[in-house]
Amino acid sequence: MSNVQQAKEFLASAELVHSAETVLDAVKRVAGEITGRLGESNPVLLCVMSGGVPFAGHLMTMLQFPLDFDYLHVTRYGQD
Secondary structure, three states, X not given: OXXXXXXXXXXXXXXXXXXXXXXXXXXXHHHHHHHHHHOOOOOEEEEEEOOOHHHHHHXXXXXXXXXXXXXXXXXXOOOO
């Protein structure tokens, strides 16, 4: 069985923890809190690759103020 097929089977049998709407509402809440605290300060948004990419992508579209963006690549397996 290929890795692609295994991934499809895994997704098909996975339990939904939160709906996309619930997740989007949470990201909106976080964006509102960040805007309230940092919206006037030109902050730096750091994304920890690769797990943080989806969250950072959604979050950045909701932050309507100037900011800088950068990322960190972190591994728990030592030096790569």
